Structure formats: structure tokens, C-alpha cells
Amino acid sequence: MTPEPATERGAFEAHPPFDAATPIRYDTFISYSWTDAAAHAGALDDALRNLARPVDGIRALETFLDRSGMRVTEALWLEMAGHLDASRHLTLVASPAAVRDPDSYLSREVERRRGTRGADELTIVLVKGRAVWDDSLGDFDYDAKDNAVPPGLRGAFTARPHLIDLTSLDARTELNLSHAPFRDACLELAARLHGEDPRTLRARDQSERTRERRRRRRMRSASSLTVTALVTAVLVLAGTAVYSKVQRERTQDAHRKATQRATQARADRLAARAGSTAAPDLRLLLAAQAVTTAATEEALPVLRAAVSDDVQTLLHPGAGPVRDVELSANGAHVAVIDGEGGVSAWDTTTRRRLFGPAHLGAYAVRWSDDGALLMTAGRDGTVRFLRASGQSEGEPRRRDGAREGGAVALSGDAARFALAPPGGPVTVEDRAEPAHVTVLRRTTGPVRLSFATPDSLVVGTDLVTLPGGGTRALPPTTGPVCSQLVQDVYGPVAYDAGHGSFVFAEDHDLFLQAHLSAYGGSRTAPEFRCASGEKKLNLSLSGSATTVDIASTGLVAAGTGEGLVVLARLDRPPPSPKAGVADLIAAACAKAGRTLTPQEWRNLMPGLAYAPACRSAP
Structure with missing residues (x-):
């Protein structure tokens, strides 16, 4: 062949050596x-x-x-x-x-x-x-x-x-x-x-071409048969696949419906269990789990009712009925005395126990306004001051005024405390200088003590200004309900001037029945008025209330005869009727403050993998 362009002659050897023994490979x-x-x-x-x-x-x-x-x-x-x-x-x-x-x-x-x-x-x-x-x-x-x-x-x-x-x-x-x-x-x-000879080669070529045409016809015929067989097989397989798919979908649909019925039945059982459970936190968790399982017509109302309940959470301080419960003014801490006189303190936001139970034989407990200091009065007459961590603050004091059944009070700044044994005198003592003791009039029976200000003490229905020792009666009430509450010191009742509310218990229910608000006067001698009103808090206690308290933030604590402490929030708006399922579940989990334990899960839903609706405590 001739390439373009050519190379000049002589640029390389024109004729390489020839080997006669080179084998023939090409015709x-x-x-x-x-x-x-x-x-x-x-x-x-x-x-x-x-x-x-x-x-x-x-x-x-x-x-x-x-x-x-x-x-x-x-x-x-x-x-x-x-x-x-x-x-x-x-x-x-x-x-x-x-x-x-x-x-x-x-x-x-x-x-x-x-x-x-x-x-x-x-x-x-x-x-x-x-x-x-x-x-x-x-x-x-x-x-x-x-x-x-x-x-x-x-x-x-x-x-x-x-x-x-x-x-x-x-x-x-x-x-x-x-x-x-x-x-x-x-x-x-x-x-x-x-x-x-060319004629012989022509004949052989024609013969080979004839054989080739026959071979191609056979191949086309075989291909046609193969294609027909493949098409038939594909159609059969396609028909079988379609039939199998239809049958599989029917089976899956039947299985899905059966699973759905079983799931709905499980959700209804959980909802029924939630409706009959007294413990608020477990009721919330069961209701949330029921709706997470299946949002049936039976489960949704139970969840909405549980979320609407004013109960915030339950605490389990110790053995026996709760003897006293005390909230700090800001509602951050709650102190509890159990049936054996053990003192415990809790953080109301995280539900974490701060300390306790400390076995002090206490019958009364009071917080300073900032929740940093706690005062306890023991049945043996010992008055102690504890930090929120449970560490002692100063030396214990033995006082004759500290008797079971008597009243105690701690000023908001923790500078003074008051004691009133049944039928004994009311004494006010400076915490920093134990020798500075003010003795007020003797009481004729159990009274309720409360510092209105660091320099004024409410004794029953009287406002006493300190240290002058004079007394001032509260103004007359505007209605019989408020007057009865102020003077009734035997039932579990609490009032808070900062929040302006009275709370008392009757059987298994808590009531907000009057509003107390300060007006006029000076800081050392405020004047009060009492406006009648009535509202039943939307919660049911698991047992009869033995003691109640209210914080300025509107947080209510109630101790029961079963040894439980219920925390509830006043004036908390109920969930919107338009709230979605996810919002209700989130509200229930936040309100419960915990999740179902593995042991509770196994008891409630044996055989199912652990998957609680509330994954963790908020």
C-alpha cells in the first residue's frame, strides 16, 4: 500500500534480510x-x-x-x-x-x-x-x-x-x-x-451458497420456533406472575386487615386500662401509647381527657400518708414529710429528688421564698434548717413551741421563724440571733401561721406587725365561702397572697374557691380583701388529701393518704379541640415526665418489642 506522505528513500534499510525457511501463513x-x-x-x-x-x-x-x-x-x-x-x-x-x-x-x-x-x-x-x-x-x-x-x-x-x-x-x-x-x-x-478451474470453483461456490441459504432457513425456522416458545413461556410466566401478584396482594390485604384489627383492639385495651388507672403519669403514658398504636375512637378521647387533667405528675416520697407538703414561693422546689417523719425535697421541673428521705421525725416543713433554705420542725421539739441539697445549715435548736399538731412559719427571707403549739403562745425568733424572741398572745387551739411580709405575721385571721406586737384584724369578707375558708384551720387548706388563691381539698377533689388579693396599705401593714369565687380543679386524687399547698406561680401540691404527692398547675389552658394527634401525644409525654419502663412494657404488652410512645423523659 502507499501512505501519504511518503518517506525519503534511504532513511532506513530498504530490504531486510530474507529467511527462506519462513513458513507460509497467507494465500x-x-x-x-x-x-x-x-x-x-x-x-x-x-x-x-x-x-x-x-x-x-x-x-x-x-x-x-x-x-x-x-x-x-x-x-x-x-x-x-x-x-x-x-x-x-x-x-x-x-x-x-x-x-x-x-x-x-x-x-x-x-x-x-x-x-x-x-x-x-x-x-x-x-x-x-x-x-x-x-x-x-x-x-x-x-x-x-x-x-x-x-x-x-x-x-x-x-x-x-x-x-x-x-x-x-x-x-x-x-x-x-x-x-x-x-x-x-x-x-x-x-x-x-x-x-x-474457475468453473469448478464457481460450482463449489454455488453449492456452498445453497448450503448457506438452507442453513439460514433452518436457523430462521429454529429461531421462529424458539421465539414462539419464548413468547409462549413469557406469556405463561407473565400470567402466572399476575395471578401470583393478585393472590399475594389479597393475602397481604387480609393480613393487613387482620393486623389492623389486632392493633386497634390492643389500642382499645390500652385506652381502657388508661381510663381506669389512678396514677396520672401512668394514665398519660398508657393513653399516649394507645393512640400511638392506633388512633381509634375509643383511644383519642381518653388521651384528650388525660392531657386535659390538671395533674402534672406524681411523686412517691416514702412510706405512709403524706404529713406535710410545702412548695417554695417560686414553685421550683417541693418538700414532703412522709408518714414516718422523713423529709424529702424535689425539683418540680425535672422531677428529680434533691435529697431524702432524711429521717428527722418531722411534722412540718417550710421553704424560704427563694427555695434555697428549708425549715423542719420535729416531734421531739427540734427545729432544723437545711439547704436544698439536704446539707444542714447551722446547729439544730430545741424549742418548746415545736410540737406535733402545732403551726410553724418561715419568713420569705428566712430571717425569722414562728412556732405556735396547740393552746400555747406564738413565738417569733430571729434565726441569726436565737436570743431575740418575740412572744405573742396564746392561742386557744390549732392556728395557721404565715408571714405576710418579713415584719408581719398572719395568725389565724389576724395580721400581726412585728416587732411591735400589735394586732390587726383582717377586714370582713364579702361572702360566706371566703370567710369560712379563712377561719377553717382543721381541713387541708392553703392560700397564697402572691397568687391570690385559696386551695382546699374535699374527699378526692381539689377546689380553687376564693381569690385573695392585697391592696392598699404599706409593705409592713398591707390590707386585704377577699372576693368569693369557686372553681373545681380538673383532677382526681388517688386518695383523700391530707395536706395541700400553693406557690405564687400557681403550682399546687397535694399530699394523699396513700403516700403520693400530686403536682398540678392552676390556670393551665386545656388542649385546643383542634390539636392534632401528634400534639396530644407530645403534651402527654411532657406532662408525664417519664417513659414506660421495660418492666411496665412487658407487663402491659408481653411479646412486643420495646417501643414506648414517650421515648424519654423531657
Whole structure:
């Protein structure tokens, strides 16, 4: 072949050494000029490989054709020379371009072939130009116009060589085996390469083509049967898949409905359990779990009712009925005395026990306004002061006024405390200077003590200004309910001037029945008025109330005979009727302040994985 552009002659060795023992691997080597004969060379290569090709064979002849079109280099020429030496025959595709470039691949290939194996096994296929044979010279006329025979063949022939003329064929449309002139020319060349008569080769080619057509018909028939079988199989599989899918969906739907019914039944059971549970925190947790399981018509009302309940949480301070409960003024802490006189303190926000129970034999407990200091009065007459952490503040004091059934009070700044034993005198003592004791009038029975200000003490219904010792009666009430509450000191009742409310217990219910508000007067001698009113707090106690208290923030604490302390918030708005399920569950979890323990879960829902609705305490 002839690349463009050519390399100058002499740039590398023109003829590598020839090894006569080189084995023959190709039937023919097709040499051509890339410039104007590439299409003819390619068509010849395809035709020689396929003419008379056996049905079960890959090709009829082994040919070599370099289709790369790369320029001449030493390495490539050595490779081309090796392929040429391994070819039994040379097919020269002649065109004028090869003659014009004496250093082309074609010229080199012709010269090497002549110098190694001679020109006997050579066929010239003329595709362009002319090849004029001069009988008088016994050679081609290399000086003729449009000569296509390379000059390297000058004097190489002893007889007229075999020549096939394809110059009349259109390279664009007629270089294929379906075109008879091209097919005849290729049969002529192939017959020479096979060493057969062209007619014999033609007959064998027709026979092989007939076998090929039959094979293709059989393949088409087999393919048709295969396709039919595959389509049938696909249709059967598709039908089976559709049927299986329908059956699977029906089974899944039935299983889903059964699971849904079981889930709804479990939710209804949890809701019923929540409705009958006395403990507010467990009632909230069960109601939230019921709605999380399934928001049924039975579960949702139970959850809404539990969230609407004013109960905030339950504390379990110790054994026996609660003897006393005291909230700090800011509602941050609550102190409790259990049935055995043990003192405990809790953080009302986190529900965390600050200390206790400290077994002090106490019967009364009071906080300073800031919740930093706690005063206890013991049945043995000992008065103690404790920090919120439970650490003692100063030395215990023995006082005759500290008797069980008596009243105690601590000023908001913790500077003074008051004691009133049943039927005994009311004494007021400076905490920093124990010798400074003020003795007020003797009481005729149990009274209620409360510091209105650091310098004024409410004794029953009287306001006493300290340290002068004078007394001032509260103004008359505007209604019988308020008057009765102020004077009734035997039932569990509490009032808070800062919040302006009275709270008392009756059986299992808590009532907010009057509002006390300060007006006029001075800080040391405020004047009060009492406006009647009535409101039942929306909560039910698990037992009868034994003691109640109220903080200025509106937090109410009630101790019960069952040893529980209930914390409730006044004036807390109920959940909106439009509140969603998620909002109700979140409110229930926040209000409960804890989650179901694994043991509670196993008791309530055995066999189910632990997945409480309230994941953790807020």
C-alpha cells in the first residue's frame, strides 16, 4: 500500500534480510496504493475470503491486507516485509499513484517480492490507468501514458503475467459479489489461488451458497420456533406472575386487615386500662401509647381527657400518708414529710429528688421564698434548717413551741421563724440571733401561721406587725365561702397572697374557691380583701388529701393518704379541640415526665418489642 506522505528513500534499510525457511501463513498478500486503490483492495480482500467459503468455515482464503494507511517507518516496514515473506502469492492492485511514488509501500513490496520469491506467483489487478504489454520487449511499456505497473517489475517476467482488468467498474457501486463482472473477476483470481478451474470453483461456490441459504432457513425456522416458545413461556410466566401478584396482594390485604384489627383492639385495651388507672403519669403514658398504636375512637378521647387533667405528675416520697407538703414561693422546689417523719425535697421541673428521705421525725416543713433554705420542725421539739441539697445549715435548736399538731412559719427571707403549739403562745425568733424572741398572745387551739411580709405575721385571721406586737384584724369578707375558708384551720387548706388563691381539698377533689388579693396599705401593714369565687380543679386524687399547698406561680401540691404527692398547675389552658394527634401525644409525654419502663412494657404488652410512645423523659 502507499501512505501519504511518503518517506525519503534511504532513511532506513530498504530490504531486510530474507529467511527462506519462513513458513507460509497467507494465500496472498494484497499490495495497493492507499491514495487511489483502497476501495478496490478492500473489496478484493472481502471477496477472496468469502468466495466458496465452507458453511462451517471462517474464510475461504487467508489473505493479508494492511488497512492502516500509516506512513512508512522502519519498524512498520520490517513488519510488512515479514508478512510479505509469509505469503504464497502477491496480488498487486495496480494504479498510477503507485508508479508516481517510487518509495511507497507498494514499490518496496514489489521490489522485495521480486528479490525473494520472484514474479511467478503474481497477479496484477488493474483498477486505474493502463498496463500495456509489449510482445517485442516481453515486458510492459513502463513509459506509456497513465502507466499503472510499478517500474520495479521491469525485466521480471519471462512470460505475460496474469492480469485482471477492473477499470470499467464503478468503485462506489459495483465492487461487490452481487455485481456479476466483479464476481467473475474475483472467481478468476480465487481459482488461481485455490489451484482450481474457475468453473469448478464457481460450482463449489454455488453449492456452498445453497448450503448457506438452507442453513439460514433452518436457523430462521429454529429461531421462529424458539421465539414462539419464548413468547409462549413469557406469556405463561407473565400470567402466572399476575395471578401470583393478585393472590399475594389479597393475602397481604387480609393480613393487613387482620393486623389492623389486632392493633386497634390492643389500642382499645390500652385506652381502657388508661381510663381506669389512678396514677396520672401512668394514665398519660398508657393513653399516649394507645393512640400511638392506633388512633381509634375509643383511644383519642381518653388521651384528650388525660392531657386535659390538671395533674402534672406524681411523686412517691416514702412510706405512709403524706404529713406535710410545702412548695417554695417560686414553685421550683417541693418538700414532703412522709408518714414516718422523713423529709424529702424535689425539683418540680425535672422531677428529680434533691435529697431524702432524711429521717428527722418531722411534722412540718417550710421553704424560704427563694427555695434555697428549708425549715423542719420535729416531734421531739427540734427545729432544723437545711439547704436544698439536704446539707444542714447551722446547729439544730430545741424549742418548746415545736410540737406535733402545732403551726410553724418561715419568713420569705428566712430571717425569722414562728412556732405556735396547740393552746400555747406564738413565738417569733430571729434565726441569726436565737436570743431575740418575740412572744405573742396564746392561742386557744390549732392556728395557721404565715408571714405576710418579713415584719408581719398572719395568725389565724389576724395580721400581726412585728416587732411591735400589735394586732390587726383582717377586714370582713364579702361572702360566706371566703370567710369560712379563712377561719377553717382543721381541713387541708392553703392560700397564697402572691397568687391570690385559696386551695382546699374535699374527699378526692381539689377546689380553687376564693381569690385573695392585697391592696392598699404599706409593705409592713398591707390590707386585704377577699372576693368569693369557686372553681373545681380538673383532677382526681388517688386518695383523700391530707395536706395541700400553693406557690405564687400557681403550682399546687397535694399530699394523699396513700403516700403520693400530686403536682398540678392552676390556670393551665386545656388542649385546643383542634390539636392534632401528634400534639396530644407530645403534651402527654411532657406532662408525664417519664417513659414506660421495660418492666411496665412487658407487663402491659408481653411479646412486643420495646417501643414506648414517650421515648424519654423531657
